[in-house]
Amino acid sequence: MIANTINCEDIIYDLNFPTVREWKDRHPGAKSIAYFPVYAPVELIHACGMLPVGLNGAGDRLDIQHADARFGSFICSIVKTTLEMGLTNHLAPFDGMLFSSICDSARNLCFVMKRNLPDLYADFLHLPHNPNSAASTDFLVSEYRRLQENLEQMNGTRMSDDALSESIKLYNENRALTRRLYDERARNPHLMRTSELYTLVRAGNFLPVEEHTALLQQIVDELPSRTGKQRDSIRIVIEGSFCEQPPLDLIKILEEAGCYIVDDDFVLGPRWFLEDVPLNGDPLRALADSYSNRAVYSSVRHDFRKPRHKALIEKVRSRNADAVILLIAKFCEPAYFDYVLFKQELEKEEIPHLLMEFEEKMFTFERLRTEVETFVESLLFD
Amino acid sequence: MVEWYDLLNEAAETGNPPTVSMMISGNCVELLEGFDAVPMYPEVNALQLAIRHQSLEPILLAEELGYAADNCAYVKADIGAYLKGITPTGGKLPKPTLVLCNFVGCNTYLKWFEHVAEFTGAPLYTLDVPFMRADEPSKADIDYVVRQLHELVKLLEKLTGRKFDYDRFKEAVRFSARVEELWSNIKHLARTSPSPFDAYFDAITLMGPLYVYRAKPEGVEFFELALQELEEKAQRLEGANDREKFRVVIEGPPPYPHFRTFRDMFAKWKACAVASTYSTVGGLWEFGARHDPEKPFESVAMHMLAHNVTNRNYLQRYDQIKRYVEEWGADGVIIHFVKSCRLFSAGQGDMRDYFAKVLGVPTLYIESDLEDPRYFSEAQLRNRIDAYFEALEHQKLTTYSPPRHEDTKRFYG
Ligand code: SF4
Ligand code: SF4
Numbered sequence: 001m002i003a004n005t006i007n008c009e010d011i012i013y014d015l016n017f018p019t020v021r022e023w024k025d026r027h028p029g030a031k032s033i034a035y036f037p038v039y040a041p042v043e044l045i046h047a048c049g050m051l052p053v054g055l056n057g058a059g060d061r062l063d064i065q066h067a068d069a070r071f072g073s074f075i076c077s078i079v080k081t082t083l084e085m086g087l088t089n090h091l092a093p094f095d096g097m098l099f100s101s102i103c104d105s106a107r108n109l110c111f112v113m114k115r116n117l118p119d120l121y122a123d124f125l126h127l128p129h130n131p132n133s134a135a136s137t138d139f140l141v142s143e144y145r146r147l148q149e150n151l152e153q154m155n156g157t158r159m160s161d162d163a164l165s166e167s168i169k170l171y172n173e174n175r176a177l178t179r180r181l182y183d184e185r186a187r188n189p190h191l192m193r194t195s196e197l198y199t200l201v202r203a204g205n206f207l208p209v210e211e212h213t214a215l216l217q218q219i220v221d222e223l224p225s226r227t228g229k230q231r232d233s234i235r236i237v238i239e240g241s242f243c244e245q246p247p248l249d250l251i252k253i254l255e256e257a258g259c260y261i262v263d264d265d266f267v268l269g270p271r272w273f274l275e276d277v278p279l280n281g282d283p284l285r286a287l288a289d290s291y292s293n294r295a296v297y298s299s300v301r302h303d304f305r306k307p308r309h310k311a312l313i314e315k316v317r318s319r320n321a322d323a324v325i326l327l328i329a330k331f332c333e334p335a336y337f338d339y340v341l342f343k344q345e346l347e348k349e350e351i352p353h354l355l356m357e358f359e360e361k362m363f364t365f366e367r368l369r370t371e372v373e374t375f376v377e378s379l380l381f382d
Numbered sequence: 383m384v385e386w387y388d389l390l391n392e393a394a395e396t397g398n399p400p401t402v403s404m405m406i407s408g409n410c411v412e413l414l415e416g417f418d419a420v421p422m423y424p425e426v427n428a429l430q431l432a433i434r435h436q437s438l439e440p441i442l443l444a445e446e447l448g449y450a451a452d453n454c455a456y457v458k459a460d461i462g463a464y465l466k467g468i469t470p471t472g473g474k475l476p477k478p479t480l481v482l483c484n485f486v487g488c489n490t491y492l493k494w495f496e497h498v499a500e501f502t503g504a505p506l507y508t509l510d511v512p513f514m515r516a517d518e519p520s521k522a523d524i525d526y527v528v529r530q531l532h533e534l535v536k537l538l539e540k541l542t543g544r545k546f547d548y549d550r551f552k553e554a555v556r557f558s559a560r561v562e563e564l565w566s567n568i569k570h571l572a573r574t575s576p577s578p579f580d581a582y583f584d585a586i587t588l589m590g591p592l593y594v595y596r597a598k599p600e601g602v603e604f605f606e607l608a609l610q611e612l613e614e615k616a617q618r619l620e621g622a623n624d625r626e627k628f629r630v631v632i633e634g635p636p637p638y639p640h641f642r643t644f645r646d647m648f649a650k651w652k653a654c655a656v657a658s659t660y661s662t663v664g665g666l667w668e669f670g671a672r673h674d675p676e677k678p679f680e681s682v683a684m685h686m687l688a689h690n691v692t693n694r695n696y697l698q699r700y701d702q703i704k705r706y707v708e709e710w711g712a713d714g715v716i717i718h719f720v721k722s723c724r725l726f727s728a729g730q731g732d733m734r735d736y737f738a739k740v741l742g743v744p745t746l747y748i749e750s751d752l753e754d755p756r757y758f759s760e761a762q763l764r765n766r767i768d769a770y771f772e773a774l775e776h777q778k779l780t781t782y783s784p785p786r787h788e789d790t791k792r793f794y795g
Contacts, residue, residue: 103489115736126515304506
């Protein structure tokens with residue numbers, strides 16, 4: 001079983017995408033579709049016999065040579081590293097790339113990529129922002145159909161409803177295990193470090209779903225036999241890292257400084273649904289309807305039925321957390337905006353919070369380390 | 383414009399007429415006419431504050447609240463001003479009957495209106511308009527928007543206690559179509575040399591009445607007069623500047639806090655903008671699109687989807703500018719990068735690459751901000767603009783002739 005030999009950290013940071021290449025070797029002629037964060041209907045891609053891959057930028061593994069000139073100042077790093085990957089042929093293992101309506105920078109990136117990489121199928125999905133309207137699910141169904149038709153055309157074969165149901169089932173299992181691990185970590189953060197859970201979940205972006213599910217299952221099975229000692233730590237919810245990802249070293253620093261991270265919005269795509277996508281009825285509709293009605297709250301999904309800042313407070317309460325760290329990518333406008341209402345609500349609820357800004361490609365952390373240490377101390381010895 | 387602010391003041395004091403906060407770009411102001419409701423435009427408030435040099439104080443207040451240095455400063459100025467009770471005219475602004483986020487491309491709109499709703503306590507409705515990911519909207523796109531427009535009618539009936547007047551709505555759509563025709567004819571006057579007006583700086587001054595009166599008889603009257611005046615000017619061969627030396631296309635919003643200074647940097651070179659993308663935020667009509675009173679809901683939907691620059695994709699913007707260069711006969715393109723606005727600016731380096739390298743059009747790239755007076759480096763801008771026109775002058779004398787479209791009659795109808 002491949003699961004035993006997998007090193008998640010290697011997988012997620014290797015810009016040669018070895019797991020994707022391997023998969024393609026094993027499936028001659030089959031295609032792989034990457035998606036830019038935060039979310040994409042991976043089930044649909046999978047049901048077309050393709051490998052969906054969640055990209056999260058290039059971190060600090062790529063020197064920016066060309067992308068700066070295209071995307072100038074005041075733009076987040078992930079937009080630039082993604083374009084750079086395209087311009088330097090790192091995206092060669094992918095036959096297509098999907099973007100969605102998360103922010104202005106990412107949207108424009110889709111079209112800049114189209115111009116600069118004419119051979120790549122780049123598509124933009126309009127994920128609806130009015131879940132309150134019944135029309136919104138109908139619209140998303142038609143949007144998914146459009147994607148389906150494009151993928152079918154690339155493949156030259158049709159996708160069946162049964163195949164889609166089967167894919168949904170596989171991803172439901174995967175998400176259920178992920179949720180389980182998130183719960184386990186919240187219960188016993190000393191037995192499941194976030195640096196481990198994070199790489200484990202993120203590795204799923206680059207693995208066939210069956211293999212990743214096996215890997216998750218293996219960890220779930222071995223958890224009861226783990227032992228460890230509780231440390232003096234505060235229970236933290238991380239909010240704001242839904243798209244560009246903080247360096248792993250930064251996550252480790254937070255833990256070393258005395259944070260038990262009990263919930264987070266890292267790599268949100270594979271954890272998009274709070275419950276299973278229903279398997280009765282039209283699978284495509286179930287998938288579309290779940291986007292509006294079964295999804296996590298996020299800075300890139302707009303649902304005026306339930307404000308995000310209320311949802312954050314609920315998360316803090318249900319995880320029994322002591323504080324929130326708003327960990328925001330530099331120049332991430334959706335996160336910047338949400339910070340204002342998060343801050344206001346956290347203050348109203350008297351929940352301590354700390355704002356930290358990162359870039360995926362940063363490599364010195366001294367200032368951030370000091371900030372978080374001071375924050376933790378102030379809470380521990382309060 | 384003053385009358386409009388008076389009306390808002392009245393609404394603030396008496397609760398009448400009903401008001402709806404909305405975005406300028408791709409909106410459905412015609413629908414409000416069916417309720418005799420008045421639009422409020424946070425963007426207009428923000429830019430009015432900037433032009434009157436009043437934007438810094440509210441921006442600083444918003445930053446104290448937690449807004450980032452790199453958030454769109456329109457939002458900061460608007461929210462800061464609301465919380466401080468500052469208005470551009472000193473009158474009052476009402477609590478809106480409805481905060482209507484007509485989401486057309488700009489994701490900042492979504493956040494901005496969430497915040498307006500949160501701070502004012504007014505109800506929020508997000509009208510989600512699918513982004514233009516293909517050349518034309520699909521039937522599903524149009525259906526989606528139309529269905530939401532019908533939902534909106536129901537919601538407004540509930541909130542205002544008034545019945546929707548379909549005939550008024552239809553009539554408003556007819557006025558819009560007429561105003562669009564007039565505005566488009568004005569835009570086309572800039573195709574002759576000299577252009578009788580500057581299609582960036584002058585167009586911006588004409589945009590206020592366009593936004594507030596598009597769907598009203600006052601709008602028709604205003605733009606009939608404007609067209610007539612400009613036509614006469616064109617006949618007299620009178621240009622926007624006393625002698626037109628350069629014809630440029632300008633991309634991006636202007637630096638409102640330094641509007642005059644910025645304009646002078648171009649006037650000095652007798653450079654006239656013959657077209658601009660910013661003047662199509664409210665609507666892109668010079669290529670033929672119009673509202674249609676025979677299909678009021680569908681045509682409002684089409685306007686929201688396809689006929690405003692913000693909901694069109696980046697490559698469609700390249701095409702729009704390219705057509706301006708070719709069909710309006712421009713010597714070059716000015717790209718004004720605005721720090722606040724990622725919708726316009728994210729990727730403008732690529733745009734420069736396309737125009738300068740692929741098409742070989744002399745292209746200038748400059749940076750400042752549309753609302754925050756702190757991001758304006760006057761000397762640097764002046765140097766870059768001077769250097770650009772010096773080079774262009776030299777080039778004009780030697781080789782370069784701008785690409786011109788063969789069939790310039792195509793859009794005169
Ligand atoms: S990090 Fe933020 S600003 Fe950058 S692409 Fe992602 S959502 Fe957009
Ligand atoms: S980001 Fe640009 S389009 Fe959006 S509100 Fe700000 S200035 Fe307007």
